[in-house]
Amino acid sequence: MKRPIFIALDFPTGQAALAFLDQFPSDQQLAVKIGMELFYAEGPAIVKAVQARGHAVFLDLKLHDIPNTVASAMRVIGRLGVRYTTVHAAGGHVMLAAAKRGLLAGANDAGLPAPKLLAITQLTSTNQTILNTDQQIAGTVQASVVHYAQLAQASDCDGVICSAQEVAAIHQAVGTDFLGITPGIRPASAAADDQQRVMTPTAAAKVGSNGLVIGRPITQASDPVQAYQQILTEWSAAQHD
Numbered sequence: 673m674k675r676p677i678f679i680a681l682d683f684p685t686g687q688a689a690l691a692f693l694d695q696f697p698s699d700q701q702l703a704v705k706i707g708m709e710l711f712y713a714e715g716p717a718i719v720k721a722v723q724a725r726g727h728a729v730f731l732d733l734k735l736h737d738i739p740n741t742v743a744s745a746m747r748v749i750g751r752l753g754v755r756y757t758t759v760h761a762a763g764g765h766v767m768l769a770a771a772k773r774g775l776l777a778g779a780n781d782a783g784l785p786a787p788k789l790l791a792i793t794q795l796t797s798t799n800q801t802i803l804n805t806d807q808q809i810a811g812t813v814q815a816s817v818v819h820y821a822q823l824a825q826a827s828d829c830d831g832v833i834c835s836a837q838e839v840a841a842i843h844q845a846v847g848t849d850f851l852g853i854t855p856g857i858r859p860a861s862a863a864a865d866d867q868q869r870v871m872t873p874t875a876a877a878k879v880g881s882n883g884l885v886i887g888r889p890i891t892q893a894s895d896p897v898q899a900y901q902q903i904l905t906e907w908s909a910a911q912h913d
């Protein structure tokens with residue numbers, strides 16, 4: 673999967689998510705992200721239902737707990753056949769290493785390839801004020817994100833979730849093989865909603881983003897299939913390798 677666009681299936685029910693997917697041609701294989709809302713409503717059954725339609729699943733549950741709990745939960749996730757999953761970098765090295773260990777154990781239990789483990793750095797809804805005031809972290813958002821990328825790499829994660837605004841700095845710090853997957857993507861005409869650190873698909877491609885996560889600009893569009901195709905065209909045209 674080279675530089676995928678993950679559609680965030682942020683729907684309250686499996687029925688709504690599958691009705692959304694039904695709008696696409698049945699032979700079009702998509703990359704989709706199942707997050708907390710849909711997974712809490714439907715559990716692993718929705719992962720299986722989406723996989724059965726031929727789509728690649730990124731299961732985004734953003735684990736953050738004591739290392740033993742994270743390892744055990746990741747072991748369950750590792751058995752689901754998903755391609756990517758997430759953990760919070762803020763949990764620290766021991767927790768991140770436990771996440772990776774659990775994921776590998778789960779994949780091994782099921783005889784499946786291990787999902788790629790992505791660490792959440794600073795959420796794209798976080799800005800400088802939130803970082804310095806609410807989180808009491810001094811310095812810039814970019815410095816915090818790069819620090820978390822270095823921590824994630826040292827803890828054997830495959831990449832991070834960050835804003836496209838930080839991808840170039842991350843790749844400079846930890847190398848271009850380390851994935852920088854970027855939500856907070858907004859076509860030029862779209863509303864930012866609750867996102868603070870946004871970029872267009874073209875700008876994200878130019879700075880070397882390894883994949884986009886996009887929800888509302890596609891799921892809430894009057895014609896979601898057309899919105900997706902437009903973003904895909906823009907993203908593909910701007911790639912330089």
Ligand SMILES: O=C(O)c1cc(=O)[nH]c(=O)n1[C@@H]1O[C@H](COP(=O)(O)O)[C@@H](O)[C@H]1O
Nearest residue numbers: 680707794795796833855856885886887888
């Ligand atoms: O982990 C994520 O996917 C994530 C991390 C982050 O920093 N920011 C962020 O927006 N996301 C997710 O990416 C999606 C963005 O959705 P839209 O803002 O509707 O495009 C949502 O499902 C968020 O949960």
